[in-house]
Amino acid sequence: MRIIAWNCRGLGNASVVHRLPDVQKRESPNILFVSETKMDKRGMERFQWFVGMPNMMVKDCRGNSGGLALFWRRAVDVVIRSLSKYHIDATVQEERVEWRITGAYGDKKTEEKAKTWRLLKLLYNQYTKPWLCLGDYNELLFGCKKVGGQPRSAACMERLRNTLADCNLGDLGFVGVIFTWRNHHHKAEGYIKERLDRAVANMEWRNLFPLVRVVNGYPRHSDHRPLIVECGHREPMQFSTVKDFSLKFEAKWPEEEDCPGEQLHIYWKQRAHPLWLTKGDRNTKYFHTCASERKRRNYIRFLKDDDGAVVAGNALKPFITNH
Template sequence: MKLIAWNCRGLGNALAVHGLLNIQKEEDPDILFLSETKMEENKVKGFRWKLGMTNCFTKDCNGRSGGLALFWKNGVDLFVRAVSRLYIDADVMENDGFIWRFMGFYGEPSSDKKDVSWHALRVLNVARWRPWICMGDFNEILLSCEKDGGVPRPQVCMDKFKEALDDCGLHDLGFEGDVFTWQNNSHTSEHYIRERLDRAVADGEWRERFPGYRVINGDQRHSDHRHVIVNTEDLYGGENTRPGATFHFEAGWVEEEQCGVIIENAWKLATQVRGEKVENAVKGVASDLWDWSKNILGDLERRIKFARKKLELRRRMPISAHIVGREQILKYKLERLE
């Protein structure tokens, strides 16, 4: 099973939606937790159909801040136990009847309120009787090496986070990829800050149940936070391919301006010019969409992937005025491509 947690930093603009749909398309998660949706419940639930994850549970935002959402696929046996502005707590049942606990977490961003986050974890731990994994944006680091730039984080703040995890029997699951999951997007190296705020933690029972788990810090998509991916099994032994060559309409196509034009032209050509029946006309539309996706969008996707790779390399380099400047240029080019 694949779990993803992402601080999306609002879903109210096209770039954010595009980033969300890309994550869904490329990673195909079974459970997806979003924090800082900054959107009301009814609007967030509208994403169920775009994501192809028709099960959804949300927590309303507070004005223009906060907001949580949990999506899961049909076939995933999930029951939401509790919700607050800081978390969504759920039970997941496996096919063999084994039940474990999934929690999507969003820590208090304000320094003077972080104790509220750690108190919430301890309270939830009191009622714990399932193997437990907790993932999301904790808005805190555990070690000084998890921050680069800016004022050093006070040791007492990191210690409080560690003590809360220890009290709950939760251990950091590590990661693959870049250590820093958040950056402040400053245009100058003097004010550039990056930190590891997003992570996955679990207790010993959960790790024993899923000894082959893998945690990956994903590429940044619109948000200044990376998404955190947890595979409960090692699924990367082989390439993830889609079976067969059957045509299927990609949800992301509707975001492309050319999509409607291609459908309209193909339909008119088949029905008005060739006089074909509806069944054959539909096949003609599908064929034209397939060619467009493969030859036009495919080339665009390759350029986007190359641009992301270059941007990722810059983000992993030591902070300097040159590197920060190059990062801003690459981000602008990537936004134009997307």
Template structure:
């Protein structure tokens, strides 16, 4: 099982939605939590349908600020508990043989003077009911000054309040990632349930916030199979694309008996050959650039 959490800084643009869709397609998460959507229920419903994560909870933004969304696929045994402008709380029931656990997406108040309200909310959530629990999202605070690089120094009292909250809510054995503003925290009870759980910070080119990726089991290497053909949207921006399709689709006199399946196959082959010649390994280059960005973020 995989969980993604990301402060996307808005899902109003097609680029932001496409970036999220690419990550979802690549990682196939069971649960997605998005912070600062800056949009309402209607648009988030459209995004959920595009991602094919049709179930979930949306907390609409206040104008052009805030907004939360938790999404999962139809058929998943995930039960909604509560929400506010700062959190979405659900229960995860993987199967009848495993214990249910809590997953809370969290957004710390952006106003430092009101952040104590967020810490009070965490304490209230802890006391609502008891089961293994993990909290993830953008806390808008760090526990120590060496967890940030650059910009203004953090207030020592603010960091101390956050440390006390984490210790009080999660207990002395709270496990954390290499904490930045975006992090995941869990007490020992949850860690015992998922001893192989791992968290990665994934650098995102369109946001200054990394995406959090939590995997509950050690991932097994996948066997490489034949690659599926995908039509690339970028091809349509080149005038030659239409010509390639027409040339492949219209048979010559000697090929007049070509069926629909044969024509589609020839279109695929010609487009792939043209893509290699004109664009080369563009997606491999993008992957390499993302890896470089990831190394700079760490």
């Protein structure tokens, strides 16, 4: 199963339209979520031919802004549950297991962002299933994930962190370039890049797809990089550092490798300590989640030999023994 989420910044753009078949051919997604389509349902029906997927759900744009669409292949069993200007929520039936996918889009306006965060909490409370939520949140988790421009409001970033933590959603990490959005300013002093797009999931979904891989793809005529989620990835996932995928105490947040240690320390002290005191000392699901995550972090998936070749699977034991 492969899923792509992409803020295409308008499907009326001829270059984007002609690039999407290339995305289909190169990545071959089973499910495709597109935001900022800037099209209504009638326009999307004409565009569907370019995508090559027979199934589609559309949330119309408003004027010349917004618009969402979810496409899926014939062999994928998808049931749409709800949609709004900020999301399309669905369930996926796969090999007797049902899980949830939400394509999300965060409001650009600071004064309107609270609507997106309230929606996520509402979706969280609707029903419990393994849950993948991905898209352009139009917000940072930490200030270190922005280069150029004015510093982001700490309060705004904290509201997103708290919302995802309250929904038991943790960042799945990524492979590739850190920043998923950049402006097109041609002068260095005006150039800005940020990590606005991300895939997050709850622990139940992580347990279904323990070897998931998220790739920040090539932007292809948009200022956003597409998120490519490979659910059934069977090769060891290699990160620039172990920190890229190290889920912290609550099994919700990966450590942001470039963030100041004190910033993370304060956040985790505030969030995790009361939860451990109230839940961690009992035989609860929370405790088992923490223990499982420690086990996952300590598990050795692969090593590299002196020549840089990856050693994995059954070859690990003799390699370690003979080293």
